[in-house]
Amino acid sequence: MQHKITILLLEHVNHNVVRLRTDKPTNYRFTPGQATELSIDKNHLKEEKRPFTFTSLPEDDTLEFTIKIYPSHNGVTEQIEQLKVGDKLLIGEAWGAINYQGEGTFIAGGAGITPFIAILKQLNVKGNLNNNQLFYANKQEKDIIYKNNLEAWLGDHLHLTLSKDNLENYHYGHIDADYLRSHNFETSRPVYLCGPPAMEKAITADLIKLGVPEQLIIKEA
Numbered sequence: 001m002q003h004k005i006t007i008l009l010l011e012h013v014n015h016n017v018v019r020l021r022t023d024k025p026t027n028y029r030f031t032p033g034q035a036t037e038l039s040i041d042k043n044h045l046k047e048e049k050r051p052f053t054f055t056s057l058p059e060d061d062t063l064e065f066t067i068k069i070y071p072s073h074n075g076v077t078e079q080i081e082q083l084k085v086g087d088k089l090l091i092g093e094a095w096g097a098i099n100y101q102g103e104g105t106f107i108a109g110g111a112g113i114t115p116f117i118a119i120l121k122q123l124n125v126k127g128n129l130n131n132n133q134l135f136y137a138n139k140q141e142k143d144i145i146y147k148n149n150l151e152a153w154l155g156d157h158l159h160l161t162l163s164k165d166n167l168e169n170y171h172y173g174h175i176d177a178d179y180l181r182s183h184n185f186e187t188s189r190p191v192y193l194c195g196p197p198a199m200e201k202a203i204t205a206d207l208i209k210l211g212v213p214e215q216l217i218i219k220e221a
Helices: 076-080 110-126 147-157 177-181 197-210
Strands: 003-014 017-023 035-040 050-053 062-068 088-091 105-109 133-138 158-162 191-194
Touching: 003 062, 035 076, 050 062, 050 110, 062 076, 062 110, 105 110, 105 197, 110 133, 110 147, 110 191, 133 147, 147 158, 177 197, 191 197
Parallel strands: 105 133, 105 191, 133 158
Antiparallel strands: 003 017, 003 088, 017 062, 035 050, 035 088
């Protein structure tokens, strides 16, 4: 089923990421970590559907998406930056395999943080963040999405990695088995993984090497 929604807010959260807030269809349901197919309600763009993750909570009165802009893609994300309040979007039903299955380790790269935003936000609201850890990789400091929120929610359980900027207070390089091991990584707890395909492939291999059972690695198929 397709739903038409209206943009209520569109703002930048960093140099190439926008937060988009819309009204919410009656009885629309999703769980934190899920996504939907979204397109722009204009003649030549209606069929250009792309998956975007909800960064709002299910109980919120509005929907929110946090979207990285890729100008070179010449498609939906490039067009979204040009939209304005009052413009219409089209979404389908919610879907996705990423959902919270208990305390563990979140590993994200770039825009792969978006499925975890709603999960962490909900855990924070309920006071259940406990010993969850987040390892979050980006190229540069300016690329980090919702850095202030993540720091406020996770404190010392947030581990930021940069592969291009070599700055104090950041791990320089990539997230790998040695880096995880150095942070008391527990192999018996769920691992939530989302990032670019090459990163996911490499980290999945590292996780298995560390002894994490495949059924505990939670990611999109």
